[in-house]
Amino acid sequence: MQELWSRLQDSFDQAFIVDDRWMLYVKGFTVTVRVAFFALILGICIGIIIAVIRTAHDSQRKSAHGAGHVLLNIGDKFCRFYLTVIRGTPMMVQLLIMYFIVFASSRNAIVTATLAFGINSGAYVAEIVRSGIQSVDSGQMEAGRSLGLNYRQTMTKIIIPQAIRNILPALGNEMITLLKDTSLVTVIGLKDITKTALNIQGITYQAFMPLVSVACVYLLCVLLLSKLLERLERRMRASDRR
Amino acid sequence: MKRKILALVMVLAFALGMTACGSGSGGTLVMATNAAFPPYEYVDGDDYAGIDVEMAQAIADKLGMELEIQDIDFNSIITSVESGKADVGIAGMTKTEEREKNVNFSEPYATAVQVIIVKEGSEIKGPKDLGKAMIGVQESTTGHIYCEGDYGADHVTAYTTGANAIEALKKGKVDAVVIDNEPAKEFVKANEGLKILDTEYVEEQYAIAIAKDNEELLDKVNTALQEMKEDGSLQAIIDKYIKAE
Numbered sequence: 001m002q003e004l005w006s007r008l009q010d011s012f013d014q015a016f017i018v019d020d021r022w023m024l025y026v027k028g029f030t031v032t033v034r035v036a037f038f039a040l041i042l043g044i045c046i047g048i049i050i051a052v053i054r055t056a057h058d059s060q061r062k063s064a065h066g067a068g069h070v071l072l073n074i075g076d077k078f079c080r081f082y083l084t085v086i087r088g089t090p091m092m093v094q095l096l097i098m099y100f101i102v103f104a105s106s107r108n109a110i111v112t113a114t115l116a117f118g119i120n121s122g123a124y125v126a127e128i129v130r131s132g133i134q135s136v137d138s139g140q141m142e143a144g145r146s147l148g149l150n151y152r153q154t155m156t157k158i159i160i161p162q163a164i165r166n167i168l169p170a171l172g173n174e175m176i177t178l179l180k181d182t183s184l185v186t187v188i189g190l191k192d193i194t195k196t197a198l199n200i201q202g203i204t205y206q207a208f209m210p211l212v213s214v215a216c217v218y219l220l221c222v223l224l225l226s227k228l229l230e231r232l233e234r235r236m237r238a239s240d241r242r
Numbered sequence: 243m244k245r246k247i248l249a250l251v252m253v254l255a256f257a258l259g260m261t262a263c264g265s266g267s268g269g270t271l272v273m274a275t276n277a278a279f280p281p282y283e284y285v286d287g288d289d290y291a292g293i294d295v296e297m298a299q300a301i302a303d304k305l306g307m308e309l310e311i312q313d314i315d316f317n318s319i320i321t322s323v324e325s326g327k328a329d330v331g332i333a334g335m336t337k338t339e340e341r342e343k344n345v346n347f348s349e350p351y352a353t354a355v356q357v358i359i360v361k362e363g364s365e366i367k368g369p370k371d372l373g374k375a376m377i378g379v380q381e382s383t384t385g386h387i388y389c390e391g392d393y394g395a396d397h398v399t400a401y402t403t404g405a406n407a408i409e410a411l412k413k414g415k416v417d418a419v420v421i422d423n424e425p426a427k428e429f430v431k432a433n434e435g436l437k438i439l440d441t442e443y444v445e446e447q448y449a450i451a452i453a454k455d456n457e458e459l460l461d462k463v464n465t466a467l468q469e470m471k472e473d474g475s476l477q478a479i480i481d482k483y484i485k486a487e
Contacts, residue, residue, distance in 0.1 A: 014343065024395070104413045107376070109399070189378070189399035189410070198317050199390075199400065202382020205341040205451070207321040 015200055015209035028196035029217065035113050035192065036179045042118025043178065044171075047125025050079045052155070054126070055133050079126070086123035092184050094120055099188040109190045113182070121178050128170045132163035165236045172229040176222050183218075193217060271307040273298045274328035276316040278403050280428040281483040282334040282448075285313070294332040296479045297351060297470070304466040315402070317382050320345055323453050330463065331451035334422060336384040346454055348463050350447035351471075352480060356385045357426045358439040359411065359419040366418050368441040372397070378407035378416035385420040388444050408433060424484060 016022045057076035060069065086094070098116040099109065106112060136159050144154030183194035191199075197210035275294060277283045283292040290311050302309035312328055319335070322328040323345060334354065337347045360366045366375055372393055379386040381400040389398045399416055401407040407419045408429045420443055421429070430436045450467075452460045470476040 010343070014340065018340075099415075100409055100413060104415075107415055186381075187402050187406070189381075189401045189406075191395065191400075195381075195400070198381060199386070201317055201320075203338075203340055203387055204344060205320040206344040207317075207324070 011206050011209045014204045014206060015213070021200055024191075024196045024200070025193060025213070025217075028191055028193035031110065031185075031190060032179075032182050032192040032194075035110060035117060035182045035185060035190075038114045039117035039121055039182070040175060040178055042114065043121030043125050043174075046118065046122025047129050050082070050122065050126035051129035051133060053079055054130055056151075083123050083126065086120055091117075091120055091181055092187060095184055095188060109185070109188055113185045113188065113190055117178060117182060120181075121174060124174050124177075125171070128167050128174060129163065131170070132167035133159060135166045136162045165233075168229060168233050168236065172226060175225060175229075179221060179225065180218060269307055270310045271298070271302045271305065271330065272310045272312060272328040274312045274314055274319045274322040274331045275333045276319060277311075277313045278405065279334055279422075279425050281424050283332075293352065293480055293483050294334065296482075297476065298330070298332050300470060300475060300479070301463060301466045304469065305462055316380070320451060323451050326453065329452070329456070329459060334448050335451055336446045337449045338384065338387070341451075344454065346452045346457070346460050348450040348452065348460060349467055350449045351467055351476060352448045353445065354448055355423045355445045356388065356420055356443040357423045358441070358443055359408070359421065359426050359430060359436055360417065360439060361411065361414075362435050362437055364417065366439070368439060369443050372418060372420075375417035376415075378410045378419040380404040380407055380421060383421065384444070384446055385422065389420050404429065408436070411436065 016025075053072070053075045057072045060072065095113065095116045099112050103112045103115075140158055140162065141154055144158045145151070149157065182192060185192050186195045186198060189195075193214055197214040200210045201207050273295075275283045275290075277285050277290050277292075279292075281292055282294045283290060285291075290313070295311065298311075299309050312322065314322060316333060319328070319331040319333055320341075323331040331345075334352075335341075335347075336354075337350065341347075358366065358369065358372070366372065369392075372389070375397065377389050377393065377398050379389055379398060379400050381402050386398065386400050399407075399410065401410060404419075404421050404425055407416070407421065410416045411419045412433060412435070419426075419429075423438075423442075426438050430438055450463055452463065467476070
């Protein structure tokens with residue numbers, strides 16, 4: 001028992017105390033949070049735009065024609081292409097392509113990673129948002145329109161708020177996945193918290209302390225995130241009659 | 243109640259499964275390596291080749307064991323060795339004090355130097371010019387550790403493989419790559435427009451990593467290595483892959 005304890009203490013020292021290594025974890029953590037946070041915002045923006053284009057395209061009348069109709073058709077084709085490509089290829093491959101091919105001349109790995117993750121997340125968010133819009137009863141749109149609101153007003157004031165409430169759990173899932181997926185940035189040499197753990201493993205050749213600590217950090221972040229989401233959900237349900 | 247019993251059975255089955263994995267290998271010597279480090283280890287067709295691979299084969303022959311190779315991530319090699327999934331880790335690994343706290347190293351079997359690769363016409367002429375540059379390295383190699391120590395972590399980008407570091411150098415994402423001499427030669431041979439600087443960065447020695455509690459294997463491996471050094475067969479293997487200049 002005593003021996004186990006002193007071994008644990010040694011490995012703790014090696015993983016955190018020697019050369020002030022804990023500083024590296026803190027630095028890595030800020031990178032993880034930066035990439036995840038900005039990618040999340042970008043993903044949500046892309047997702048909403050795409051979902052709106054797709055539903056607008058799907059809900060237009062058969063007899064529709066004119067410039068708006070053509071534009072919508074092109075937009076829809078593009079969105080479908082984007083969804084197919086992003087959802088059909090692995091995140092790590094996308095990240096490597098972004099780093100080595102698309103942004104070959106850029107040295108800012110953080111921005112590259114943020115863009116790659118944001119673009120990836122956007123595809124999933126788009127489908128989540130679209131499912132949310134479709135989950136709102138079509139009578140709501142009819143009611144809004146018959147009260148004299150136009151399409152855009154009905155969308156922003158009636159449909160989207162209800163849709164967001166419906167998709168919160170799924171959106172939360174996507175956020176959690178995104179946060180954990182950022183650990184893939186190790187392949188492009190970005191020093192996030194996972195990379196920090198791997199580096200310290202490489203220096204000391206002991207895996208237990210760095211990896212388990214990093215796992216705990218991710219776990220805590222996810223716990224915090226789901227607590228926040230739970231609160232938000234509860235507040236949005238306040239007006240519900242169930 | 244039924245559910246509880248079921249849960250208990252599941253837990254037991256899981257625990258049994260875990261212990262079954264932990265049992266040691268009998269007549270096989272399991273070698274963990276990262277086969278992306280020519281000429282020490284690399285994939286040749288559907289087989290592994292290289293100095294480390296042939297040396298491991300020779301050691302296994304001496305010990306009367308079968309050699310089994312596991313090709314895994316460089317960082318995971320030591321974890322495999324520590325946890326007993328592999329018996330030896332041979333991947334051009336350098337002995338350092340920090341590492342020796344967690345794993346045993348055999349006697350060194352080869353000497354290597356860390357060199358600097360740059361693009362043709364680069365302004366970097368030697369280690370003293372690296373201070374202002376962005377340096378690409380392979381993750382967790384000693385090149386990585388030394389560069390972070392000498393130039394600071396902000397001047398170093400670590401890639402999972404040496405090939406990725408070279409790709410980054412070609413694309414201009416880093417100004418120089420610090421890596422072991424022998425793989426450096428292979429990389430420069432395979433990619434036009436790159437060159438190795440004449441000034442060496444650090445000299446170091448490769449050794450075989452063995453789990454702390456496996457002193458018996460360490461002794462056997464050291465004896466085998468000693469024999470191979472004496473009868474010249476180790477040198478013969480090295481010479482086969484590294485042509486003297």
